[in-house]
Amino acid sequence: MTQKFKTSITRRHFGALLGAGAATLAMPAYLRAQGRPRVVVVGGGPGGATAARYIAKDSNGEIDVTLIDANETFTTCFFSNLYLGDFQSFDDITHNWDQLVANHGITKITAYATGVDRAAKTVTLDNGDTVEYDRLVLSPGIDIVYDSVPGYSEEVSEIAPHAWRAGRQTQILKEKLDALEDGQHIVMVAPPNPYRCPPGPYERVSMFAHVLKRKGFENSRIYVIDPKEAFSKQALFEEGWARHYPGMVEWYGPDIHGGILNVDAKAGIVETDFDTFEGALLNIIPAQRAGAIAHEAGLTNEAGWVPIDPYTMRSQEDEEVYVLGDATVAGDMPKSGFSANSQAKVAAMNIRGDLTDANVFPARYANTCWSLIETDDGVKVGAQYQPTDEKIESVSSFISQTGESDELRKETYEESLGWYDGIIEDMFS
Amino acid sequence: MPRLRFNVAIMAIVLPALAAGIPAAVAAEDATEIEVIVESILAIDGDPAFGEYLGGECATCHRRSAPAEGIPQISGIDPQHFVHAMVEYREGIRTNEVMRTTAARLSDEEIAALAAHFTDRAAR
Numbered sequence: 001m002t003q004k005f006k007t008s009i010t011r012r013h014f015g016a017l018l019g020a021g022a023a024t025l026a027m028p029a030y031l032r033a034q035g036r037p038r039v040v041v042v043g044g045g046p047g048g049a050t051a052a053r054y055i056a057k058d059s060n061g062e063i064d065v066t067l068i069d070a071n072e073t074f075t076t077c078f079f080s081n082l083y084l085g086d087f088q089s090f091d092d093i094t095h096n097w098d099q100l101v102a103n104h105g106i107t108k109i110t111a112y113a114t115g116v117d118r119a120a121k122t123v124t125l126d127n128g129d130t131v132e133y134d135r136l137v138l139s140p141g142i143d144i145v146y147d148s149v150p151g152y153s154e155e156v157s158e159i160a161p162h163a164w165r166a167g168r169q170t171q172i173l174k175e176k177l178d179a180l181e182d183g184q185h186i187v188m189v190a191p192p193n194p195y196r197c198p199p200g201p202y203e204r205v206s207m208f209a210h211v212l213k214r215k216g217f218e219n220s221r222i223y224v225i226d227p228k229e230a231f232s233k234q235a236l237f238e239e240g241w242a243r244h245y246p247g248m249v250e251w252y253g254p255d256i257h258g259g260i261l262n263v264d265a266k267a268g269i270v271e272t273d274f275d276t277f278e279g280a281l282l283n284i285i286p287a288q289r290a291g292a293i294a295h296e297a298g299l300t301n302e303a304g305w306v307p308i309d310p311y312t313m314r315s316q317e318d319e320e321v322y323v324l325g326d327a328t329v330a331g332d333m334p335k336s337g338f339s340a341n342s343q344a345k346v347a348a349m350n351i352r353g354d355l356t357d358a359n360v361f362p363a364r365y366a367n368t369c370w371s372l373i374e375t376d377d378g379v380k381v382g383a384q385y386q387p388t389d390e391k392i393e394s395v396s397s398f399i400s401q402t403g404e405s406d407e408l409r410k411e412t413y414e415e416s417l418g419w420y421d422g423i424i425e426d427m428f429s
Numbered sequence: 430m431p432r433l434r435f436n437v438a439i440m441a442i443v444l445p446a447l448a449a450g451i452p453a454a455v456a457a458e459d460a461t462e463i464e465v466i467v468e469s470i471l472a473i474d475g476d477p478a479f480g481e482y483l484g485g486e487c488a489t490c491h492r493r494s495a496p497a498e499g500i501p502q503i504s505g506i507d508p509q510h511f512v513h514a515m516v517e518y519r520e521g522i523r524t525n526e527v528m529r530t531t532a533a534r535l536s537d538e539e540i541a542a543l544a545a546h547f548t549d550r551a552a553r
Contacts, residue, residue: 054485338489345485361482364534366489368527382527384534396533398526411499415490415527418500422490429494 036064037355040123040133042113042293044069044097046076047139047324047340049427054348056104062356065104066131067097068123070112075166078337079420081200082372084174085207093166095428103429116297118318135351138299138306138315139324139340140291141165142196145304148287149189151263160265160282164196176281177211183219187270187279189260190226194305195288196326196335198232199381203371204283206237209245210374223277224251225260225270232334233371233381239402240373290327297321305329310387311363313347322347331391332383339367341423363387370416376406378413463516466537470512473541480546483539486531487547508548515540 041052044067056065075094082088100106111125116138122130144162146153152160163173180186186208190201205222212220230253231237241249258273263284270277270284289295289304299306299315306323307316310331315321324347325340333339346363353360368382383397400412487503496502503511517523518532519540535543 341489342486349482359478359482361479364483364486366486366531368490380527382530384530396530398530400526414499415525416499418492418497419490421497422488422492422500425492425494426488 036062037134038064038066038132039135039137039351039355040131041065041067041137041139042069042123043139043141043291043325044071044074044108045139045141045325045340046078046337046423046427047141047326047344048137049074049097049100050341050344051137051139051322051324051348051351052106053100053104053427053429054345055351056100056106058348059352059356059358061105063352064107066107066109067100068109068111068113068125068131069097070110070126071167072096072110075170076337076420076424077164077166077197077200078423080163080166080170081204081207083170084177084204085210085372087207087372087375090171095424097428099429113293114296116293116321118297118321121320134320135354136321137324137347137351138291138294138297138321138327139344140293140327142288142326142335143291145287145289148192149260149263149284151265152284152286156263156265157284160263160284162285163283164191164200164285164288173281173283177208180212180217180220180280182215182217184280185220185278186222186281186283187277188222188224188283189263189270189285190224190228190231191285192227192287194335195285197369198334198336199237199369199371201285202231202233202237203373205249206240206245206371206373209241209248212248213245220248222249223270223279224249225257225272225277226251226253227260229253229255232369233379233399235402236379236400237371237373240377240379244374244377288326290323294323294327299323301329303329310390310392312350313343313363314350322351329391331385332394333365333367333385333392334369336367336369337423338369338419339365341426342366365392368419370412370419372413372416376410376413378409378411378416379404380412380416459520459522463513463520463522466516466520467509467512470516470537470541470544471508473538475538475541475543475545477542477545477549479539480542480544480549483535483543484546487543490527503547506547508544511544511547512540515543 039055041048052065052067055063073094073096079088079093083093097108101108111127113123114126115124122132124130161169161172163169208222261271263270268279290300290306294300294306299317301307306328308323308328313322315323324343326335342365352358365385370380372378379400381399383394385392386395490500491503493504515532518528
């Protein structure tokens with residue numbers, strides 16, 4: 001993941017940003033010319049909502065903040081597996097931006113942002129409007145690369161859902177899961193690295209198994225066809241599957257299946273070099289890339305992700321555009337809602353430093369990913385990070401251990417519930 | 430340090446330690462050392478503005494408005510209690526891995542800044 005540092009922002013500029021120097025140079029121009037400086041945030045998820053909230057809240061009205069999102073509500077991808085497992089309702093994981101508008105004076109525009117003119121510093125919307133910015137935050141999440149799986153397409157995803165962007169796709173998957181009968185199988189095609197939420201596919205397998213087990217199904221199987229040779233929290237998931245769902249989950253790495261040849265959603269089959277897997281439910285999770293507007297803005301690399309400056313979350317192509325979350329190449333940080341929320345606070349601080357006389361402190365980042373394997377059996381992985389010239393680098397990390405007590409696993413699950421309430425308040429209140 | 434206050438302070442560590450499932454012998458052995466660190470941090474005049482920035486990380490999990498399941502509220506927390514807890518996480522006495530990893534990178538000045546920030550502010 002190491003990448004060449006390429007940017008118009010010089011090392012000297014970084015040094016200045018740590019003090020008030022750059023901020024005071026930048027401030028008078030905006031205040032003289034335009035009144036309040038304008039920040040436009042595209043994407044209202046954990047990156048965008050957090051950035052909008054912290055910029056508006058901490059600038060006490062000095063900065064005009066506009067949040068653009070195509071939807072009226074936001075369903076979190078994190079905890080969407082717990083909806084599949086009946087631990088959360090769809091309403092529990094669906095939120096809106098009303099409090100950001102009411103409490104912090106943020107303007108919410110409900111429209112799809114189609115493009116960015118970085119020279120004119122405007123964002124174009126699908127309703128034909130343009131919105132001007134002094135600083136732009138892009139937090140567009142992921143796009144699904146449908147054709148990375150032979151036979152798969154956006155149209156096919158209506159019957160073989162990916163459900164890797166929460167919303168209607170998640171509901172389709174839930175309906176199909178609940179409609180299964182004993183003896184019918186599930187086939188999941190897991191995504192290649194890098195992708196949103198590294199433990200997510202395997203937590204989802206656990207939730208599938210939880211539902212089948214609770215219904216007393218003894219003849220259904222869950223086949224996981226994985227393009228990766230190893231996966232996040234593998235020892236923990238494999239231990240949990242053997243303990244709670246013996247014989248139900250079969251995981252196939254590339255050494256065994258030899259490659260995915262075709263998905264035929266209507267026939268309910270996934271063909272591999274090794275064998276053909278049949279399922280009444282196909283959950284196909286393809287490769288991913290940064291959300292479309294990052295490509296439109298010309299900020300992505302060859303792999304389809306946005307290189308950022310590890311010290312600030314600025315795009316390496318444009319120091320007036322910050323990019324957050326899953327869309328970025330964030331070094332050792334995984335693509336997660338927690339990561340995006342953490343990165344948003346660093347970006348918000350730097351933007352306030354750019355546009356007002358706010359202090360800018362050295363960036364630090366954190367992430368924790370909790371996963372639920374079975375009722376009260378929660379596990380977690382997490383790390384602290386710091387920026388270097390090369391990347392955002394892990395400085396210390398932890399992971400749950402196999403063989404932990406039931407009591408500790410229950411505590412870990414309860415902690416994840418507390419975290420969910422915490423991050424939702426941190427994004428939307 | 431007055432003898433009486435010292436004893437009370439040790440009990441203040443040992444009792445929560447017992448509640449947190451820490452072996453009493455270990456807690457008693459470490460108590461003196463922990464208390465020295467806690468007192469030195471409490472003597473620092475923490476910068477609440479720096480604490481507010483650092484506290485952004487805490488806000489991802491710790492709700493400002495109310496306690497959440499499995500995660501305590503820290504807005505408005507007593508500084509003695511807060512610093513004790515953070516030092517015990519940093520020194521590896523308390524066991525929660527998220528908090529251990531978080532506290533491990535915090536200097537005395539940063540813990541003091543966080544204490545100044547959180548104890549300063551009512552929930553909002």
